[in-house]
Amino acid sequence: MNKYSFLKPVLLPVVLGLVLSAIYLLPSHGELAKAAIAEQLPLGTELDGWIGSKRQESDKEREALAVDTVFNKADYIKDSGAVLTRTLRELPCSVSIVFSGSDMNNSIHRPERCLPAQGHENLHSSKKTVKLNNGREIVLTRLASMTRHQEGKLYYIHYYVFIGNHTVTEDHLERTWIDMRDRVLEGRVQSWAYIQLGSYYGDLVGTSEEETDRQLVALIQDLLPQIIKWDQLKD
Secondary structure, three states, X not given: XXXXXXXXXXXHHHHHHHHHHHHHHOOOOOOOEOOOEOOOOOXXXXXXXXXXXXXXXXXXXXXXXXXXXXXXXEEEEEOOOOOOOOOHHHOOEEEEXXXXXXXXXXXXXXXXXXXXXXXXXXEEEEEEEEEOOOOOEEEEEEEEXXXXXXXXXXXXXXXXXXXXXXXXXXXXXXXXXXXXXXXXXXXXOEOOEEEEEEEEEEOOOOEOHHHHHHHHHXXXXXXXXXXXXXXXXXX
């Protein structure tokens, strides 16, 4: 018999006690730090060159997320200064901002997680760097998908990015790591906002992928400088 075998019955409780006591050495959490983004989207003609109209979130969206999750949605079309005809300008670019609540795991998530349940297929993601009209650059995830209808297929382009209190990232795993790091090392709990911009194209609507993508990028260039609080961002 090993001469130290008598320690085994007490070793596990001691180790467990040390681990639990380490919790008291962690920084205490303060007030939830708000995401560096405006709480309201510009409507009407508040965004130069665009016409924005408010859109309500669906019951399914609200039921899928925590009760303290906050939504802000709007649709945008180009403001041509004239009566719209049957052109690309009639296809709205949809914008959604979802603000996380106290339960991060059930507040926001990647669209790759929920779009398949809405009938989207063939999801393909990539990264895109967009130079904004304020001279800054931002990296977003570009997500392509497709839905089937009786009349044919309809194709979609989505762009999304996560905005924290002091951080912007297009990557969900990086967002999770930043959140964990700040909570454990600094005692900082930040609210995250997830912004998604999207529209569609294809034979059913008479527009090409290039046209729709160009319009979405133009909206990103105009909208994000106005709603992101750039002086808050540090990382």
